[in-house]
Amino acid sequence: MKALSVLGSTGSIGTQTLELVEEFPDRFRVVALTAGNNLDLLIEQIQRHAPEAVALADAERLPELRDRLTSLDSVTRPARLPELLGGPEGLEAAAAWPSADLVVTGIVGCAGLLPTLAAIRAGKDLALANKETLIAAGPVVLPELKRSGSRLLPADSEHSALFQCLQGTPWADTARLSTGVPTPGLRRIQLTASGGAFRDWPAADLAKATVADATSHPNWSMGRKITVDSATLMNKGLEVIEAHYLFGLDYDHIEIVIHPQSIIHSMVELADSSVLAQLGWPDMKLPLLYCLSWPERLDTPWRRLDLTAVGQLTFRAPDREKYPCMALAYAAGRAGGTMPAVLNAANEQAVALFLEEAIPFLAIPELIERVCDRHRADHHGEPSLDDVLAVDAWARQATVEAAALQALPA
Secondary structure: OEEEEEEOOOOHHHHHHHHHHHHOOOOEEEEEEEEOOOHHHHHHHHHHHOOOEEEEOOHHHHHHHHHHHHOOOOOOOOOOOOEEEEHHHHHHHHHOOOOOOEEEEOOOHHHHHHHHHHHHHOOOEEEEOOOHHHHHHHHHHHHHHHHHOOOEEEOOHHHHHHHHHHOOOOOOOHHHOOOOOOOOOEEEEEEEEOOOOOOOOOHHHHHHOOHHHHOOOOOOOOOHHHHHHHHHOHHHHHHHHHHHHHHOOOHHHEEEEEOOOOOEEEEEEEOOOOEEEEEOOOOOHHHHHHHHHOOOOOOOOOOOOOHHHHOOOOOEOOOOOOOHHHHHHHHHHHHOOOHHHHHHHHHHHHHHHHHOOOOOOOHHHHHHHHHHHHHHHHOOOOOOHHHHHHHHHHHHHHHHHHHHHHHOOO
16 A cells, blocks of 8 residues: 655645545555645545644644644544644655655645655655646756655656656656656657637637636636646646656657647657557546556546547647747746746746736736846856745746836836
């Protein structure tokens, strides 16, 4: 039985991971959970899974959580209450929890970086659903993985698809992941994208896009932030940077293809021109389960893929006018160093402002570009962790400042 620490247990990745634990109780158990502010759901998860440790991002809410747990009646209260931890140190302790075999990193955004590094330094294997870990801090994370011997398994659907495709080659070795060394025999990566909420909108109509429009994904059920990233195609741009760090290919050999049906989750082209693809219904449970069970595959009762029901699989090149964030991501990736961290932080802040209805949809790429341009003079080619954290904080503030200036009358 594999023991799991689930970071971000009340979010989309976390809740789906815990559903898998309940579907396969003889294969997985939960030893640690971390969460933000959803105490109601967290308490239900504690009751169901009886973890050894629970960490809250907001340490000030620990007394409330403790009181609510101790006030449960004898029937619903866990036989043993978990050790309660709080704040950044608590999240890192849960990530490095001694009895955990695998850490599922479901914390959204750069907030997941330090807990993920704590897990790596503790030698834990990771199911990486937090792409920002590699995007913002790839030059820091790769040496840490090499030192600790931790195995990194990609949990998001696209990189899981690439990893699964490579299982059919002689290079199916997690030790090759995140080394910065090109995967032998791998010529090209094609990341498929649904096109997001606006894939069928004319680019000229995006000026009137609302938050409700941008958070209505046609295929996937995801959190609000990543759904907006899908609408801008920034999610795919970030995945390009992640794929560069995972598989070692340069940016000229990593492509984005719009695939509206979301059945092919990504493809690899090998040296002999063969193309391998991984297919499935658009459901995050499959890549998550593969991370949890790797190198095994578990039998599931899930709906089987029926291509006759799908009918057709179509593809097209992304519209660069509609998706300017794609070019921004490629440019940041090629610049390397701290630029991807600035891109990621500026995007997180701009999306947050959009979700608060403080800026229009088209301001997202405009703000990101302004902040990245400002950073060029202070770009670090070989950043330390402190450099990454510093530029992350700077980029968030710079995005807020740029948004305030944009709101001023000309």
